[in-house]
Amino acid sequence: MNEQNKASCDVILRSLSDYVDKTLSAELCQMIESHLAECPDCQVVVDTLQRTVYLYHRTAAEITVPDDVRQRLFRRLDLSDFLKK
Template identity: 40%
Template structure:
């Protein structure tokens, strides 16, 4: 993989990001990343993009009122978190 053809990186980047890559392809890719700042930035910012969305999702919760309606509809109101002794 040379620097004139960085788009080659994209063919393996998905497996690389998911840790599901053949060892020899991984070695070639990491060699390329060591010498190519642009590709390194793309990989780093892709990783960061994924982690930002993942972290944001963990914080997005169903509103309390909606949860209460759900438990009521399912006849589980006595199990609604925060209402049991």
């Protein structure tokens, strides 16, 4: 981050979550986007942060309860009669 952009970089950093979640006002978004157009470091941070969130969500969605764990859960809850889906 170069010195003349420093103040703006700090502002970007604080608003980063709201920016990637698209919860900022149009005015603030525009301000951030004009900064990003001139600041490759902040652009990399934005891009890789979005990618980070995406990767975690993507891999989490693949996790399901394994069959043996489901069976033990149903037995523990005294629901063995309903084990067949």
